[in-house]
Amino acid sequence: MIPTNPKYKVKLIAVAKDEGAYLTEWIHHHLFYGFSEIEIVLNRTSDNSIAILEKIKAVCPGVRWRFADFVDLIPGSVHKKLQHIAYGMVLSDELNRSESSLTHFMFLDIDEFWMPVHPITSISSLIDSIGPDKAISFNWLNDLPADKTFTGIKPVLSGNTSDAVKSLVPFSRHLRSIRIHKPLLKPNDYVLADGNPFIKREHDEEHSARTDYSKAFIYHRFYRSEVEYVSSLYRGNPEGTGQPYKTNRSGMPDRGNADHEYKFTSSDFAEYSASLTEFLNLTGLRQFIDDARELVMKRHELAVKSLEANLPLYHKQIMKLFRNVKEFRIKNAISRYHDKLVSDYGKNVEAIRDLAISIEEYSYVEAKRIMLKAQALRPEGPKIKAKINEYDQKIV
Incomplete structure (x- = not known):
């Protein structure tokens, strides 16, 4: 030393x-x-x-x-x-x-x-x-x-x-x-x-x-x-x-x-x-x-398992905190929650479109996935088309 x-x-x-x-x-x-x-x-x-x-x-x-x-x-x-x-x-x-x-x-x-x-x-x-x-x-x-x-x-x-x-x-x-x-x-x-x-x-x-x-x-x-x-x-x-x-x-x-x-x-x-x-x-x-270190790993598991219950309460904050995280269980929990929101919105294209825009900070891939659902309801929507094109460029 x-x-x-x-x-x-x-x-x-x-x-x-x-x-x-x-x-x-x-x-x-x-x-x-x-x-x-x-x-x-x-x-x-x-x-x-x-x-x-x-x-x-x-x-x-x-x-x-x-x-x-x-x-x-x-x-x-x-x-x-x-x-x-x-x-x-x-x-x-x-x-x-x-x-x-x-x-x-x-x-x-x-x-x-x-x-x-x-x-x-x-x-x-x-x-x-x-x-x-x-x-x-x-x-x-x-x-x-x-x-x-x-x-x-x-x-x-x-x-x-x-x-x-x-x-x-x-x-x-x-x-x-x-x-x-x-x-x-x-x-x-x-x-x-x-x-x-x-x-x-x-x-x-x-x-x-x-x-x-x-x-x-x-x-x-x-x-x-x-x-x-x-x-x-x-x-x-x-x-x-x-x-x-x-x-x-x-x-x-x-x-x-x-x-x-x-x-x-x-x-x-x-x-x-x-x-x-x-x-x-x-x-x-x-x-x-x-x-x-074992405690760190256990805390990681708790963080993953807590997402489902906390997403409805802290969706915006979680999108920021888990940006670019690749853990498949985290990505799946977030995608399932977004699918539930889309289902709840029904044919409200604006709500689905705005959801996609709100999660851009988290993942352009997930934002595009949701925006495509909006496009399915409004195929010729210019803002929706522009956003999908933007996401394609960002993802590349």
Whole structure:
């Protein structure tokens, strides 16, 4: 692993719910790249995350965890700011710790991996190359879904670039307000990974007008695999509404090529892999991880089986969340529901046509299938013909 006494010491803070299948890899990754302390704030957790964190903590004193379930007991809509509260709770403790040697902090989710670009070897060396007083924003590289479940970090990381960022902040800077992607500072000046100024996107303080991957980036494992993506939807809605699915998702990406990739050198990847194996042996967590993965698979099954009951209640949201998902049981459940709607509409061509238009976001193939039913009732309808032609072009 990276040296244990770095020049600059970074505290990494994350909020996690039922992330037991991924915690070990994520914690090892950031310890490997020189983060000095990692604190996980657990919320609404029902898997074996606590047992996993306790075993890691026993061999890695810099790893800590705590609960934030108390937030759910507060009346009103406070729970919608759970991440902000969790980050603030940890930061407050750090700022009031009399003998802390930490120099910087960073907020990441468990699907976000800080990745240095060779020959940068650690978070401390990156800070040294840019300047210890600089607040640094790192662009996301959004992953492409893997074919296999529970795929780890690979020798080649491919994905699509993004103007979204996560940020590293010196404790010496004046923090005005906690924000998830780019905390508000005074003065609020940031740089990107190349050391040049962060220029915000118009009307959006937390997205960059340009992207940079020259020294480091955030590998955002947003999808992992289709099975894991669907499973993640069923971890519950963080907004606390009755809908059982997470609503801050937009389906699987369109199939296509990545626009950026990072390749480990063979020696770097060998060192990284050997370190992960050593970490797994040291913590004795292999069976714990297998148990947590089993829960992910069970949650996937629950997500699939819940669709039939939830489609009449949340049709529009489900169309967005399950966009481009190929699982045949999901596609069949959605098609059956649409067929029922068409049957209920009878000869109401406009209703059938509008249903097809409303599901374009989900699937052009399914939209065309429904639009053909409208065409059967109105063969010469110009709007219907135009839409079918549009779908044919999109599908190709």
